Amino acid sequence: MSLIVQKYGGSSVATPEKIKSVARRIIATKEEGNRVVVVVSAMGDTTDSLIELANRVSSNPPEREVDQLISTGEQISVAVMAMAINDMGHEAISMTGAQAGFETDSSHTKAKIVKIKPGKIVEELKKGKIVIVAGFQGIDVYENVTTLGRGGSDTTAVALAAVLKADACEIYTDVDGVYTADPRIVTNARKIDEIEYEEMLEMASLGARVMQSRSIEFASKYGVRIHVRSSFKQDEGTFIVKEAKSMMEKVVIRGVTVDKEQAKVTILHVPDRPGIAATIFKALAGNNINLHMILQNVSEEGYTDVSFTVMKADLKKARATTESILDEIGARSVTIDDDIAQVSVVGTGMKSHSGIAADMFGTLAREKVNIEMISTSEIKISCVVKKEDADRAARSLHATFVEVEDKREAND
Numbered sequence: 001m002s003l004i005v006q007k008y009g010g011s012s013v014a015t016p017e018k019i020k021s022v023a024r025r026i027i028a029t030k031e032e033g034n035r036v037v038v039v040v041s042a043m044g045d046t047t048d049s050l051i052e053l054a055n056r057v058s059s060n061p062p063e064r065e066v067d068q069l070i071s072t073g074e075q076i077s078v079a080v081m082a083m084a085i086n087d088m089g090h091e092a093i094s095m096t097g098a099q100a101g102f103e104t105d106s107s108h109t110k111a112k113i114v115k116i117k118p119g120k121i122v123e124e125l126k127k128g129k130i131v132i133v134a135g136f137q138g139i140d141v142y143e144n145v146t147t148l149g150r151g152g153s154d155t156t157a158v159a160l161a162a163v164l165k166a167d168a169c170e171i172y173t174d175v176d177g178v179y180t181a182d183p184r185i186v187t188n189a190r191k192i193d194e195i196e197y198e199e200m201l202e203m204a205s206l207g208a209r210v211m212q213s214r215s216i217e218f219a220s221k222y223g224v225r226i227h228v229r230s231s232f233k234q235d236e237g238t239f240i241v242k243e244a245k246s247m248m249e250k251v252v253i254r255g256v257t258v259d260k261e262q263a264k265v266t267i268l269h270v271p272d273r274p275g276i277a278a279t280i281f282k283a284l285a286g287n288n289i290n291l292h293m294i295l296q297n298v299s300e301e302g303y304t305d306v307s308f309t310v311m312k313a314d315l316k317k318a319r320a321t322t323e324s325i326l327d328e329i330g331a332r333s334v335t336i337d338d339d340i341a342q343v344s345v346v347g348t349g350m351k352s353h354s355g356i357a358a359d360m361f362g363t364l365a366r367e368k369v370n371i372e373m374i375s376t377s378e379i380k381i382s383c384v385v386k387k388e389d390a391d392r393a394a395r396s397l398h399a400t401f402v403e404v405e406d407k408r409e410a411n412d
């Protein structure tokens with residue numbers, strides 16, 4: 001008997017009708033002779049609404065209480081999903097993250113899974129029940145409820161598939177699979193049949209929110225083969241794997257991503273001497289703020305400007321932290337720009353190809369898109385641009401790198 005872990009995202013369980021339709025799909029999997037563990041996200045935009053609620057009652061909600069609040073979205077979904085399945089004549093039991101054995105560290109709103117004790121899940125599976133687990137949450141050693149960062153239900157599912165040694169890990173969502181770009185932005189984007197962990201991890205980290213990046217780290221560490229597919233169709237989606245069987249090596253750029261969830265912080269008039277950067281970034285790290293890009297301008301008369309990007313959710317903390325050290329480092333002031341986006345091209349083929357940066361900058365220049373920051377690695381090039389330019393930039397980069405390449409392959 002196979003064990004299948006399925007995860008259904010927020011849009012797949014947004015209404016009672018959708019919950020019933022997902023319940024039927026889960027039951028069908030059970031009736032095929034499988035044991036089934038299901039992870040569900042909060043219904044529709046519930047998490048956004050809960051965050052908004054927190055910000056309405058408090059200008060600076062304590063992160064512990066934010067977690068306590070936003071974890072309830074998934075707790076609603078699991079209970080109603082179990083009810084719907086029971087109503088259809090099958091036995092299901094819902095569990096919160098804590099009940100399912102998810103232990104995390106204490107970094108509220110972006111906690112890391114430390115250990116999973118799946119005893120209770122296994123016990124219920126033995127009784128023949130379908131187990132419905134709340135995504136995105138756990139509990140720390142002090143029994144505080146924690147959450148795993150936006151999109152964290154993906155990580156719950158992949159981690160469960162790893163610990164339960166599941167035969168399949170299926171991520172059901174509102175798109176048919178992983179595309180060469182967000183299909184809502186780039187209409188010419190096409191579905192990718194198979195993608196390797198390395199490229200998927202990079203795309204996820206750079207804004208392809210179809211999978212949370214940490215879920216891919218888990219998959220890669222434990223060798224979980226993930227199938228991303230549509231909740232509404234039966235077709236095969238995208239397989240995320242260690243090594244792809246198809247002729248992947250031909251492709252230089254696997255995809256284009258856009259991340260609009262970042263903001264740029266600039267510290268002005270910073271003394272240009274050893275130890276200053278260390279002081280700034282130590283303070284930020286101490287407050288659990290993750291940085292994406294860092295840029296230090298050319299020094300003029302002993303002073304420079306230092307810019308970095310952070311997730312918008314961390315912006316308040318980042319601003320307060322940098323302002324609190326201005327006197328210590330002798331800098332003038334802090335400015336914020338949250339009207340930016342990061343556009344990237346990703347592909348392991350870049351390792352053995354030169355000229356991608358030139359082509360990327362050339363494409364952006366033709367579109368009259370100004371580049372504010374650049375960051376590169378072996379398998380990606382990212383540019384920070386004005387938010388209003390981001391979608392146009394992504395479409396033209398997709399045309400340059402993916403569509404031209406596809407046409408060439410079709411003619412071969």
Ligand code: ADP
Binds near residue numbers: 177207
């Ligand atoms: P869920 O609620 O199922 O977790 P998400 O909204 O988190 O779904 O992720 C699915 C969304 O990710 C899609 O609707 C799509 O707009 C977006 N997306 C961004 N980049 C990509 C990509 N490269 N491939 C597919 N979807 C993408």
Ligand code: ASP
Binds near residue numbers: 047136149150
């Ligand atoms: N509900 C959470 C979010 O909106 C977790 C998830 O959907 O994966 O981020």
Ligand code: MG
Binds near residue numbers: 154212
């Ligand atoms: Mg998601």
